[in-house]
Amino acid sequence: LREWRKENGVKETAAAEELGVGTATWGHWEEGVRFPSLKNLVALSRYTNIPIQHFFCPDRHRCPLRGETTCK
Numbered sequence: 001l002r003e004w005r006k007e008n009g010v011k012e013t014a015a016a017e018e019l020g021v022g023t024a025t026w027g028h029w030e031e032g033v034r035f036p037s038l039k040n041l042v043a044l045s046r047y048t049n050i051p052i053q054h055f056f057c058p059d060r061h062r063c064p065l066r067g068e069t070t071c072k
Helices: 002-007 012-019 023-031 038-048 052-056
Strands: none
Touching: 012 023, 012 038, 038 052
16 A cells, blocks of 8 residues: 555545545554455555455565456
């Protein structure tokens, strides 16, 4: 999420506000301290255009977001 946010020039506060969560919650997602609920995961996917399966990939560099069709 941090990588997406920086690549798209989105401030943490703006992203959190867009999803209706606090900046601390967004920060926890970015840091991997917490994982979003299913509802928030769907909203994150829609907001960022990151496929949901990407959030479950063990190797983020070989995931659908990067052009791969499956997680390995």
